[in-house]
Amino acid sequence: MASRQGYQSLRLLLLLLSCVSSEKFWHTCLVGHSLADDSLESDRVVDISNPMDFHKSIFGHVKSKESCAHTVNDWETRPHSVSITDFGAVGDGKTLNTHAFENAMFYLRSYADKGGAQLYIPAGRWLTGSITLISHLTLFLEKGATILGSEDLNDYPIIPGLPSYGRGRELPGPRYSGLINGNGLEDIIITGDNATIDGQGAVWWNGFRNKTLNYTRPHLVELIESQDILISNLTFQNSPFWTIHPVYCKNVVVKHMTILNPLHAPNTDGIDPDSSQHVCIEDCYISVGDDAISIKSGWDQYGTSFGMPSQHIRIRRIVAFSRSSAGISFGSEMSGGISNVKVDDMVVSGARWGVRFKTAVGRGAYIRNVTVNNIVMHSVRTAIAFMGNYGEHPDDNWNRTAYPVIENILVQNIVGENITQAGLLLGLPEAPFHDIRLANIALEVRSTKHIWNCSSVAGSYFFVLPQPCLELTRENFTV
Numbered sequence: 365m366a367s368r369q370g371y372q373s374l375r376l377l378l379l380l381l382s383c384v385s386s387e388k389f390w391h392t393c394l395v396g397h398s399l400a401d402d403s404l405e406s407d408r409v410v411d412i413s414n415p416m417d418f419h420k421s422i423f424g425h426v427k428s429k430e431s432c433a434h435t436v437n438d439w440e441t442r443p444h445s446v447s448i449t450d451f452g453a454v455g456d457g458k459t460l461n462t463h464a465f466e467n468a469m470f471y472l473r474s475y476a477d478k479g480g481a482q483l484y485i486p487a488g489r490w491l492t493g494s495i496t497l498i499s500h501l502t503l504f505l506e507k508g509a510t511i512l513g514s515e516d517l518n519d520y521p522i523i524p525g526l527p528s529y530g531r532g533r534e535l536p537g538p539r540y541s542g543l544i545n546g547n548g549l550e551d552i553i554i555t556g557d558n559a560t561i562d563g564q565g566a567v568w569w570n571g572f573r574n575k576t577l578n579y580t581r582p583h584l585v586e587l588i589e590s591q592d593i594l595i596s597n598l599t600f601q602n603s604p605f606w607t608i609h610p611v612y613c614k615n616v617v618v619k620h621m622t623i624l625n626p627l628h629a630p631n632t633d634g635i636d637p638d639s640s641q642h643v644c645i646e647d648c649y650i651s652v653g654d655d656a657i658s659i660k661s662g663w664d665q666y667g668t669s670f671g672m673p674s675q676h677i678r679i680r681r682i683v684a685f686s687r688s689s690a691g692i693s694f695g696s697e698m699s700g701g702i703s704n705v706k707v708d709d710m711v712v713s714g715a716r717w718g719v720r721f722k723t724a725v726g727r728g729a730y731i732r733n734v735t736v737n738n739i740v741m742h743s744v745r746t747a748i749a750f751m752g753n754y755g756e757h758p759d760d761n762w763n764r765t766a767y768p769v770i771e772n773i774l775v776q777n778i779v780g781e782n783i784t785q786a787g788l789l790l791g792l793p794e795a796p797f798h799d800i801r802l803a804n805i806a807l808e809v810r811s812t813k814h815i816w817n818c819s820s821v822a823g824s825y826f827f828v829l830p831q832p833c834l835e836l837t838r839e840n841f842t843v
């Protein structure tokens with residue numbers, strides 16, 4: 365007998381189907397309660413030229429306005445403020461201001477025990493090399509301010525690889541320090557009024573492509589072993605490598621951010637929480653050359669010995685554009701473990717993968733207790749992927765029997781149009797992925813063969829179209 369849950373699923377399915385065939389896909393296809401309430405409400409023409417307006421046109425009406433606010437104190441104002449111009453900086457886009465930033469940090473240190481201080485960046489184009497933040501600092505960029513990353517590689521000091529990676533991620537040995545860095549800090553706010561941090565990454569992308577770089581590229585912002593961090597209300601663009609990289613951090617909020625790296629710029633991930641706990645990411649527009657968001661926790665034997673997981677991560681209301689990679693991914697570096705992650709309300713467009721779990725023999729550890737909910741996909745090649753064959757090792761000493769465990773993953777309320785492959789679910793024969801649950805999924809797949817390609821996985825499904833592979837068992841309606 366059709367239960368209440370069965371009835372609701374049927375209703376959802378009809379909504380999903382009408383959504384897939386709708387011409388106003390962007391506006392009508394927020395899956396779930398909001399879809400029911402708001403479908404066909406909006407006739408506005410979509411304008412992607414202003415990312416945050418576009419984000420608002422999609423998520424502005426989402427009823428559940430859960431917020432990261434509890435994680436850090438984002439209403440805090442600092443009792444002291446100085447301008448970068450007080451330290452001789454020149455905002456002409458040509459003068460190198462690295463020393464001005466260094467001097468400002470040195471000066472502001474004395475305010476740490478007095479409620480901290482704000483470093484104010486007025487309108488202008490402020491060229492700088494790598495800078496290192498201090499604790500109890502607000503870096504505030506005024507409307508019209510742009511911090512520009514130097515295009516001279518010598519302006520980025522060489523620093524050791526992270527212990528959980530054992531080396532630089534792209535090349536063995538050390539790596540370039542990020543444009544904006546913090547190590548062992550607490551209480552950091554990076555915010556502004558519609559301003560920009562521009563990594564001017566082309567020199568790095570080209571150097572990577574023509575193999576002239578000797579070390580791994582810099583992140584735009586990297587915070588190591590730090591806590592109580594807020595990054596908000598800015599545009600980050602043209603990152604040399606991953607854009608925001610909190611690693612070994614606690615209590616991190618990233619919200620109202622626009623991240624714009626060209627779709628062809630290599631490995632320019634948006635946000636990569638790495639061996640970090642209590643991370644909250646919301647209301648971001650991310651258009652990048654690799655994964656929009658990727659959750660990580662260290663690489664093979666180095667990640668195993670370091671042993672620091674990523675856990676308690678919330679992600680919601682994200683617009684993600686990518687061509688080469690995923691909207692949201694887990695791994696492939698996950699050797700410290702990843703658990704307790706919840707992702708809600710995402711639009712993924714043009715991506716190679718929609719939701720992707722990636723790992724390899726040698727990683728060990730686990731990805732477990734993950735829920736991915738309410739995702740709209742548009743022109744995505746493979747909607748749902750679980751892959752144990754990622755490969756890539758830091759060196760030849762990886763453990764040949766360190767099989768990662770992938771378990772207790774729920775992917776639900778997914779709708780997609782113009783999808784090439786519904787699912788690629790490739791577990792490890794030696795350690796099959798299990799307790800994979802897919803529910804309420806409707807994908808318009810433009811292909812007739814290998815719509816689902818599964819091996820070494822176990823789990824179940826409930827209302828999934830097209831019907832999944834036999835490795836997953838169908839759940840019956842329950843009362």
Ligand SMILES: *[C@@H]1O[C@H](CO)[C@@H](O)[C@H](O)[C@H]1NC(C)=O
Nearest residue numbers: 413414507508557558559560
């Ligand atoms: C923010 O800046 C962009 C371009 O720099 C502009 O198009 C947009 O209107 C600005 N938004 C606000 C709220 O000032």
Ligand SMILES: *[C@@H]1O[C@H](CO)[C@@H](O)[C@H](O)[C@H]1NC(C)=O
Nearest residue numbers: 566567568570571574575576
């Ligand atoms: C490689 O790219 C860098 C950055 O654009 C450029 O300076 C360099 O001349 C290029 N080298 C070769 C050999 O193409």
Ligand SMILES: *[C@@H]1O[C@H](CO)[C@@H](O)[C@H](O)[C@H]1NC(C)=O
Nearest residue numbers: 517518571575576577578579
């Ligand atoms: C890489 O190292 C070589 C050899 O030391 C050096 O000639 C070259 O300039 C370096 N490349 C860069 C981009 O620093």
Ligand SMILES: *[C@@H]1O[C@H](CO)[C@@H](O)[C@H](O)[C@H]1NC(C)=O
Nearest residue numbers: 438555556557558596597620
């Ligand atoms: C950041 O942007 C949000 C949304 O536009 C706004 O509500 C908030 O007041 C802004 N915060 C700051 C510090 O400007």
Ligand SMILES: *[C@@H]1O[C@H](CO)[C@@H](O)[C@H](O)[C@H]1NC(C)=O
Nearest residue numbers: 675702703704730732733772
């Ligand atoms: C995963 O969730 C289960 C309950 O659903 C809990 O017992 C277990 O401790 C969680 N595991 C981790 C690693 O958080």
Ligand SMILES: *[C@@H]1O[C@H](CO)[C@@H](O)[C@H](O)[C@H]1NC(C)=O
Nearest residue numbers: 714742743744745782783784
């Ligand atoms: C469908 O998706 C493919 C990429 O997978 C893209 O090239 C094509 O333009 C899309 N078609 C439509 C009608 O959006």
Ligand SMILES: *[C@@H]1O[C@H](CO)[C@@H](O)[C@H](O)[C@H]1NC(C)=O
Nearest residue numbers: 665728729763764765766767
């Ligand atoms: C390799 O991994 C397996 C499984 O985690 C573990 O039992 C074994 O001790 C590891 N071997 C080495 C040399 O670390």
Ligand SMILES: *[C@@H]1O[C@H](CO)[C@@H](O)[C@H](O)[C@H]1NC(C)=O
Nearest residue numbers: 753788790813814816817818
């Ligand atoms: C399934 O995917 C794997 C990995 O991409 C590929 O090697 C294999 O040929 C595929 N199988 C089918 C039947 O498409």
